[in-house]
Amino acid sequence: MTRALLTTLRTELGAEAVLTDADVTAAYTRDQMPLAPAGQPLAVVLPRDVAGVQATVRACAAAGVPIVPRGAGSGICGGANALEGCVVLVTTKLADIVEIDPENRLAVVQPGVVNLDLREAVAKHGLFYPPDPSSYDWCTLGGNLATNAGGLCCVKYGVTSDSVLGLEVVLADGSLLRTGRRTVKGVAGYDLTKLFVGSEGTLGVITEATLALRPLPQAPGTLAAAFSSTRDAGAAVSRIVREGLVPSLMEIMDATTIDAVEKHLNTELGAGSGSGALLLCQSDAGGELARRELAAIEQICRDTGAEMTHATDDVAEGNLLMQARRSVHYGIEALGASMTDDVCVPRTRIADLIEGCERISEDVGLRIAVCGHAGDGNMHPTVIYDADAEGEFERARRAFDAILELGLSLGGTVTGEHGVGKFKQDWLERELGPVGLHVHRQLKRALDPGNLFNPGSMFSLE
Amino acid sequence: MTRALLTTLRTELGAEAVLTDADVTAAYTRDQMPLAPAGQPLAVVLPRDVAGVQATVRACAAAGVPIVPRGAGSGICGGANALEGCVVLVTTKLADIVEIDPENRLAVVQPGVVNLDLREAVAKHGLFYPPDPSSYDWCTLGGNLATNAGGLCCVKYGVTSDSVLGLEVVLADGSLLRTGRRTVKGVAGYDLTKLFVGSEGTLGVITEATLALRPLPQAPGTLAAAFSSTRDAGAAVSRIVREGLVPSLMEIMDATTIDAVEKHLNTELGAGSGSGALLLCQSDAGGELARRELAAIEQICRDTGAEMTHATDDVAEGNLLMQARRSVHYGIEALGASMTDDVCVPRTRIADLIEGCERISEDVGLRIAVCGHAGDGNMHPTVIYDADAEGEFERARRAFDAILELGLSLGGTVTGEHGVGKFKQDWLERELGPVGLHVHRQLKRALDPGNLFNPGSMFSLE
Structure with missing residues (x-):
């Protein structure tokens, strides 16, 4: 079965686009969150066009092999981490800036375009694409869209979803969905665009996006x-x-x-x-x-x-x-191993969060460095520990969880911009509550009845 | 069966909250779009609290009687128009401004609060709620949320969904969903908030909203x-x-x-x-x-x-x-009967749209007055006709449709801010295409498997 799938993928995409050598695929099994689990993929595929994405989706759906969509792998929630025996679908070869329309202040891009490359391309027209995650010089827009990435710009310019007008998405049956529009306003139907942005590769594969641009500040x-x-x-x-x-x-x-x-x-x-x-x-x-x-x-x-x-x-x-x-x-890297949290609290509770982190630090006997985007309350407390010292990892993990707990108790969220992925599913469940989780499962089942896309990431169906 | 439902509703909500006299319910059967169909409701209910909304939903679900959610009835797409034999669930008695938090610049409101009342209440704190549909002095926030209302503010401040942080929604099984959060950023789970905003009462009943405020300009x-x-x-x-x-x-x-x-x-x-x-x-x-x-x-x-x-x-x-x-x-009212379109085009195509309307005007031999929100391309061409003159209504309708056709051909949408409701279902289908329509149906079936909420409005399940 898996051999047949590999044959189909090679036929459809070309042999060079299908990687199976474990030494080679190793580079595609993890993102930047070391604490999230990762499996060994059956194959890593790098389609060069939308038809290649569709062919991959159809072949995997037919073979019952899950797909983990992946951009540059700069994420920090394990969302792009491989599942055992999955196909990792890498979008980095779909890397065209399809169009820049300065008059309507928009750009149409493929998911593999690097954030910085778009920024530089539109700057030539006096325009500005605001979302600026710290990995902006190597992360791709597809990953930014999948995680609804933020950055330093958010206090004034919002997050990725605030800059998206429309998407093209390959769905679980291989069909091609177009959401949204090229106009700045429109209420024709449900807001599918915003549903797919931030869905962390669990609902489909984004193959194109129409992005709103601003004047260069x-x-x-x-x-x-x-x-x-x-x-x-x-x-x-x-x-x-x-x-x-x-x-x-x-x-x-x-x-x-x-x-x-x-x-x-x-x-x-x-x-x-x-x-x-x-x-x-x-x-x-x-x-x-x-x-x-x-x-x-x-x-x-x-x-x-x-x-x-x-x-x-x-x-x-x-x-x-x-x-x-x-x-x-x-600076923090030099101090030892670390775990970076990502809580967002109402802006009036920032001091409470930092002081709470000081208490947690004393409790567990580890340093916690807090920095973050004060303008929108999105804080990144980082627990510093010695990976070689007996029991420190466990204490660090306890502090990490206590910070999430604290964030929730202050009226905040367990992830302001990094995402849930294969790391914070339990916390998502807790934040959403049973009704919210149930609705997530209903939506996932509706759009991906075979649980093809990134199964178990974000939340599980059971 | 319907008698049993009415008894249940009267028991749960109080007799005064359940209207069945046709003379009285007549005021709740239509919104402001005369061209959309409307039926005779079985009853109009006006719950005073969330429990009353939940009781109504559970009772109607059990009886298989559809619910049409309704705010003030200022809509112009027939979305709130009654279906024959339905229960119209009016949210105007849920009219509390629950909280204004100036430090975090947010307000928590019930759906029956009139847009202007919120504006005035937050202005006392030096704050501003931007969405300003032209009915702002009598439309309710629940209706604004259901239709993702716009207004004159959009060019600078966006539409309703740009000001919503979170919602409380009664779902088809009567359960209470909380979406979003009180923080300005957050990526925990799918963006359910934006899915419900603009869903025109087809997915649930919004019973509370957390709204972002801005400094008073x-x-x-x-x-x-x-x-x-x-x-x-x-x-x-x-x-x-x-x-x-x-x-x-x-x-x-x-x-x-x-x-x-x-x-x-x-x-x-x-x-x-x-x-x-x-x-x-x-x-x-x-x-x-x-x-x-x-x-x-x-x-x-x-x-x-x-x-x-x-x-x-x-x-x-x-x-x-x-x-x-x-x-x-x-001014236009004085000229005769009229039909107001609501197309949104890329901002570079506004002149093309107006000139196209001039051609359509000549074709059908009727005046078309075009005005609109140039800043976001959302234009409202209005076809003027004599309702008593033989054939003029049909010609006006032909012009109305030709304008929608023109809007689509210019890369626009068939509704920039008024909505689809019970009037533009065919046009929505056309704009979405088969895949988009299929996804809409999948989502509707997932969240409202009994087709309880506003069935056939926006789009039909078949």
Whole structure:
């Protein structure tokens, strides 16, 4: 049966598009979340066109072999991890920017286009594709769509689904669905586009997307503000939101994160030793308006007790300040093994979340570095542990779960942007509750009755 | 059987909440779209709480009697029109603003809250709920959610679904589903919120919504620009979009509309006689920024051939200019019977749409007045006819359909904001195509296996 499937796939896609050598397929079995399980795939296929995707889906459906759709593998929830004996359907060879329409400010792309490549292509037309996950220089738009990726832009420009006008999707029977439209408005039928965005490869394979573009923003001005306590920084965030200021970026780092970054960069962030939190804000409104926006934010930071504030409209200096945020990953990496959480809480509860993480840190006896997108409440507490030390992994895992628990108790969600995948199914079930889970299962059964696409990822049918 | 159902409903909801007198129920059998069919309901029920909605759903499901959910009845697609022998479930008694949370900029509302009442309540906190359908002073938020209502705000602030964070929905088995969350970001599971928004009462009854609010915008500045041809006005719109200007309102009126409004207001709009099109723009960015935004738009209008432009930051004068747009309905009403279309086209095709309407007008020998939301391409061509003249209704209907055909041929949709309801099912089928329709049917069957909610509205199961 599996041999027949491989023969069919080779015939339909060409032998070079069907990989079965375990040494080769190994590169396609995991994404970037080491804690999620992964199996050995029967094959990895890389179709070059939509017909190839359809042929793969039909052949796998006929053989009863599950399909795991995969982009670049930059995900961090195990969503693209292989299932034992599955076919991994990699969309990276469907990599055309089909069209850029500057007049209607939209682009039509295939799923294998790298996020950065689209950004650069549309920038030539003075246009901007906002979603900017941290892997933007290698992740693909197909993966961004499947996980509804966010990034630093979200506070002002929203998440991936806010930039999608329509999709082309290969369904479980191999048929080709077109959702949405090229117009900016439309209410003809159910919003299928938004149903497929963020469905993590469980409902179909996205083969094309029509994306809304924005005018290229101005070069940003940047503000850094250091606080003695996370409580004060949290109060600043609340006030900024409350007063209707919408910076184009608003990131927060706690003391542990500041410390890790300072060690990594071998510099002081100017926050002063023992600073409790650093807030980084940008405004891309341009010129005088950006200056005024940042000045208003700076005033709020001072009013809420900032020990230090520094604003600049010099782009190079702004980049230097932003380097602190961009170095968090490396700074923490240097401290040991780590598990990064992804909770999103109401923006008024950020200080509560950080303080809760401090308590959890004390409980388990491990450091937790908290940074995140303060502008939308999406925080990434990272538990640091020694993988070789007896029992530390288990304690880290306990802290990781306690943070999710805390996020839910603060009215938040167990995943703000990373997704559920093959890692947080239990937590999704808990967040959704029995009725929500039941509806998910009903929808999955309706669109994928054979449970062909990524079975057991996100949630199981039983 | 039906008597038993009525007894159950009276027991569960109280006798005063169950209306069966045909003279009384007549007020609940139709919305504002006279061309859509309507039947005689078995009963109209007005539950006062969620338990009452659940009891109604369970009782109707048990009796096999369909439910048509209804808000204020301001819709214009027949979506809320009664089916013969159905129960009309009216949500206007669920009318509490449950919570306003200024710090997190959100409100929790029941479906019977009138759009304007929410606007006024949040304005006291300096906040703004953008969606503003023209019936905003009497339509309810439940209906806005069910139809994914738009309005004049969409060019800058999007449609209803862009302001919804989460829902509470009574499903076909009477269970209570909670979708979404109170956070501004979140990817835990499928986007059920967006699936229910715009589903026109075919998947469940929305009993609560968590809505995102924005800071109250500044008092708007206003610009009027008159063009000798719709082609020039269309070119202006394209340039404005292309250059990344985002006014808070951008409306277009063609010559027939201008004429109708001038007659109604008994004044000249200052466009000069024989003007081909009038463009009205507002900026709510405030002060100097608004002046610059409108000045840039004014310059584009001049560059593309405007015969007259007039900008003002005087609010009263702006309201006077906007009165022209707000009077369109009355101006056209005075000309005879009318059918208002609702097509949305890519913004570069607005001039093509208006010129196409002129051709259709000549073909059928009836006037067609075109106005609409130029900023998002959502146009409302209105066919004017004499209801008493032999054959005019049929010709009007032919023109109406030809406009939908034209909209589709220009890459548009058959409904930008009014919905499908019991009027445009054939056109929806055509726009979706067989695969899209099949997916709609699969989803409807999955969530409403007994076809309880608004059966045959939007699309039929066969």
